[in-house]
Amino acid sequence: MTAALIDGKAVSAQVLEEVRQRVAACVAKGVTPTLAVVLVGDDPASQIYVRNKGRRAAEVGIATRDHRLGAKETTTESLLELVAQLDADPEVDGILVQLPLPGHIDADAVLLAIDPAKDVDGFHPDNLGRLVLGKPRFVPCTPAGCMRLLQEAGVDPAGKRALVIGRSTIVGKPMAHLLLAANATVTIAHSRTTNLAEEVSRADIVVAAVGRAHLVRGEWIKPGAAVIDVGMNRLDTGKLAGDVDFEGARQRAGAITPVPGGVGPMTIAGLMANVVRSAESRVG
Ligand code: GUN
Numbered sequence: 001m002t003a004a005l006i007d008g009k010a011v012s013a014q015v016l017e018e019v020r021q022r023v024a025a026c027v028a029k030g031v032t033p034t035l036a037v038v039l040v041g042d043d044p045a046s047q048i049y050v051r052n053k054g055r056r057a058a059e060v061g062i063a064t065r066d067h068r069l070g071a072k073e074t075t076t077e078s079l080l081e082l083v084a085q086l087d088a089d090p091e092v093d094g095i096l097v098q099l100p101l102p103g104h105i106d107a108d109a110v111l112l113a114i115d116p117a118k119d120v121d122g123f124h125p126d127n128l129g130r131l132v133l134g135k136p137r138f139v140p141c142t143p144a145g146c147m148r149l150l151q152e153a154g155v156d157p158a159g160k161r162a163l164v165i166g167r168s169t170i171v172g173k174p175m176a177h178l179l180l181a182a183n184a185t186v187t188i189a190h191s192r193t194t195n196l197a198e199e200v201s202r203a204d205i206v207v208a209a210v211g212r213a214h215l216v217r218g219e220w221i222k223p224g225a226a227v228i229d230v231g232m233n234r235l236d237t238g239k240l241a242g243d244v245d246f247e248g249a250r251q252r253a254g255a256i257t258p259v260p261g262g263v264g265p266m267t268i269a270g271l272m273a274n275v276v277r278s279a280e281s282r283v284g
Contacts, residue, residue: 003253012265033279041071093278094120120274143175145266157184166209208243218248
C-alpha cells in the first residue's frame with residue numbers, strides 16, 4: 001500500500017479562505033480583527049515565524065501590531081506592563097508572545113498575564129483547562145491543525161487507538177485531549193517510554209511531535225494507519241525532515257502528512273482562525 005498524502009498546503013489555503021471571508025464580515029461591521037505580536041530578542045527561527053505570521057495576517061485582512069523588543073532591555077516587569085496594555089486595548093483581539101522567551105524572563109508569568117479571551121495561542125491555563133474539561137475556547141493552533149488534517153483525510157478518531165508521541169504543552173498534551181474529546185483511545189509516549197516500536201505498531205493514528213528526525217521507523221507503522229508528523233528537523237544537509245521516516249512509513253500507512261507541506265502550514269492558519277473568532281465576539 002502507498003499512503004494517501006495529506007496536503008497541508010491545500011487544507012490551510014481552504015482554512016485561510018474561510019478566515020478571509022469572516023474577516024471581511026467583521027470589517028463590514030466596523031471591526032478590524034487585530035493581532036498583537038510580541039517578539040523579544042533575535043532568535044532567527046522566531047524571526048522567521050513572526051514574519052510568516054505577519055504575511056499571512058495581511059493576506060486575510062487581519063491587522064497586526066508588532067512589538068519587537070531587545071533581549072537586553074526587556075525584563076519580566078516591562079513585558080508584563082506591555083501585556084497589560086494590550087489586554088486593556090479594546091482594539092486588540094489577540095495577543096501572541098513568541099516563544100521561546102530569553103532565559104532571564106519568566107515566561108510562565110507572561111503567559112499567565114495574557115487575558116484568556118485574547119490568548120489566541122491557547123497557552124493560558126484557563127484555555128488549557130477548558131480544553132481538558134471538554135469545553136474548549138481557544139485551542140492551540142498546531143494540534144487544532146492536526147485534527148483538521150485528520151478530518152480532511154476522512155479519519156474519524158472515534159473508537160480508534162491514537163498514539164501521541166511527545167508531551168509538550170504546545171502540542172502533545174493538547175493533542176491528546178483533542179483526540180480524547182473525539183472519542184479515541186489515547187496513549188501518550190515520551191522520552192521515558194520503554195517500547196516505542198510496540199506502541200506505534202498498535203496505533204491506528206500516530207501523531208509524532210518530539211523534534212527528533214526519523215525517530216519513528218516506517219516498519220513500525222500499522223498497515224493503514226493515519227500518520228501526522230509535527231516534526232520540523234533541520235538535517236546537516238540543510239533539508240527539513242519530520243519525526244517519521246516518511247519514505248518507509250508511506251509504504252504502510254493509509255494516509256500521511258509530508259514534511260514540509262503537512263502540519264506546518266496549518267499552524268498559522270489556525271492562529272488566524274483564532275484571531276477572527278476573537279474579533280467576532282467583539283462584533284457581538
Ligand atoms: N514558538 C513555536 N511555536 C509557537 C507558537 O505556536 N506560538 C508561540 N507564541 N510561540 C511559538
